[in-house]
Amino acid sequence: MKQRIITAVIAGAGFITLIVIGDWPFTLMMIVLATIGMSELLKMKQMKLFSPIGVLSFILMWILLLPETILKSDWLHIDKLEMFLLLIIVLLALTVITKNKFTFDEAGFIILSSVYIGFGFHYFIYTRFLEQGLAVLFFIIILVWATDSGAYFAGRLFGKNKLWPEISPKKTIEGAFGGIILAFIVGIIYVSFVTIFNSWLITIFFIFIVSISGQLGDLVESALKRHYAVKDSGQVLPGHGGILDRFDSLIFVMPILYLVNLI
Structure with missing residues (x-):
């Protein structure tokens, strides 16, 4: 517990x-x-980081992570999406060239992982540089933290009905509702001091989306770890596991908020 607290204070302050x-x-x-997160996924799949396939991953x-201001592809006369699609074709071609030593399953894993990590952290960067980016980003982080805390304490105190035992045996329906309730309480307090949206309806929708998708993101990572039979995604944060263990909710929330036009 002491190591967990020290890590949280130091890493949290730096972050x-x-x-x-x-x-x-x-x-x-x-x-x-993002790079550490991608390496954690490749290790789960038992793929070598410094192999040609690892580097391509x-x-x-x-490509998906870096903003256009950093990743300039004008000289290639193709945009980021076209570059990404080209490399997908290369991956698929490698399944044939290697005579299935590099499998279609591995190609699919790499593509899905790069989208999961790349877009998740990309929209983290995107949000920070919006006009109200700092306030919005702190709002999202606080809502995710409140959801996690509310779910934990409500689950401990009132949890009886399992939410999804095949994926995460400890999570309960009561905990999930507790997370949403605390997110609303904390979120309303936050917007009472910091104006994010001009409409209360949009604010309520925003809080609801963040809380629900944050919990779903946590379940996605739990499903990954259960499938690959690992306790934590990594050991980079002593007492807390890996980067994905700490950012699973946030990197799932950010693209969803973008897709529903809330950031």
């Missing part, structure tokens, strides 16, 4: 500081976190 600073230090932090993820 918040770089969010506030913004600019290239924040972007660099996101690139590092990182390149795929970086």
Whole structure:
């Protein structure tokens, strides 16, 4: 517990500081976190990080992660999406060239992982550099934290009905509702001091989407770990596991908020 608290304080302070600073230090932090997250997924799949396939996996993820201001592809006369699709074709061709030593299953895993990590952290960067980006990003982080905390304590106190025991045996329906309720309480307090939206209807919708999708993101990572029979995604954060163990909710929330036009 002591190690967990020390890690949380040090890592949390550094993380918040770089969010506030913004600019290239924040972007660099996101690139590092995304790269570690991708490496955790490749290790789950027991794929070598420094093999040609491993390097190609990182390149795929970086293409989706990096903003257009950093990743300029004008000289290639193709945009980021076209570059990503081209590398997918290369991956699929490798299944034939290697005579299935590199399998279709592995190609699919790499593509899905690069989208999961790349877009998740990309929209983290995207949100920070919006006009109200700092306030919005802190709002999202606080809502995810409130959801996690509310779910934990409500589950401990009132939890009787399992939410999805095949995926996460400890999570309960009561805990899930507790997370949503605390997210609303904390969210309403936050917007009472910091104006995010001009409409209460949009604010309520925003809180609901963040809380629900955050819990779904947590379940997605639990399903991954259960499938690959690992307790934690990594060991980079002593007492807390890996980067994906800490950012699973956030990187799932960010693209959803973008898709529903809330960021």
